[in-house]
Amino acid sequence: MTSARAAATSVLERFLGDSHVIVQLYQDNDDFRELCDHFAECHEVLSRLRDSTKADPARVKEYETLTTELEQEIRAAIDAVR
Secondary structure (H helix, E strand, O other): OOOHHHHHHHHHHHOHHHHHHHHHHHHHOHHHHHHHHHHHHHHHHHHHHHHOOOOOHHHHHHHHHHHHHHHHHHHHHHHHHO
């Protein structure tokens, strides 16, 4: 399981210009924190899969899709606060 710090860092790195909003949401919103945790876990698995020469292309695609969907949900949450 991904640590809270790793999850927040992963999202902050992906959405560089929104750090203030991300920190606020991460501290105050359980659903957002869960989104960040899932994003970090998916991103970590995807990175390992991409680095592997034996990775199943279908599994890589699955994690790319999951990561993109989570990014969209995180973006929507950030935009809703603005």
